[in-house]
Amino acid sequence: MKQGRCLCGDVRFSTDARPEGMSACHCGQCRKQSGHVWASAHVPKDRLAIDGPVAWYEASPAAKRGFCPRCGSFLFWAAHDEGTISFALGALDEPTGLRLERHIFTADKGDYYDIRDGLPQE
Ligand SMILES: [Zn+2]
Ligand SMILES: [Zn+2]
Structure with missing residues (x-):
């Protein structure tokens, strides 16, 4: 079981599924919304339990972004036509085990930093 929460604790989430696709997204939308790079993993939508008042913002017609x-x-980030939902790795209780x-989306990355950790860049 993985559990997480927002900074103030009003929104909590948990999943009993194994998170997959741990990635750092460098797209302009994630950088605007998070302040830098957004790290996430995904689980099936029906395996993520969300408790608390989430506000959803549709930055594009394809997906919605959830915040406290x-x-x-x-x-959270969820595409309308996919069966998975992504959650912020930074919000997880530690140890995350991940x-x-x-x-991802490194072609859109900001011009104020370099990526030097050796992980694959897409
Ligand atoms: Zn909060
Ligand atoms: Zn992104």
Whole structure:
């Protein structure tokens, strides 16, 4: 069981599924919403239990982004046509038992940093 929460604790989530696809997203939307890079993993939508008031923002018609309306923590990302939901690795209780596997949308990365950890870049 993995559990997490937002900064203020109003929103909590848990899953009994094995998280997959641990990645750091460098796209402009994730950087705007999180302040830098957004690290996440995904589980089947019906295996993630969310407790608390999540606000959803549709930055594009393809997906919605969930955040805590009180403290602003960017917690969830879900495409409308996929069966999975992504959650923020930074919101997980530790030890997470997880490791980042890759960087994604690196073509959109910010110009103020380099990626030097040796993980695959997509
Ligand atoms: Zn909060
Ligand atoms: Zn992104």
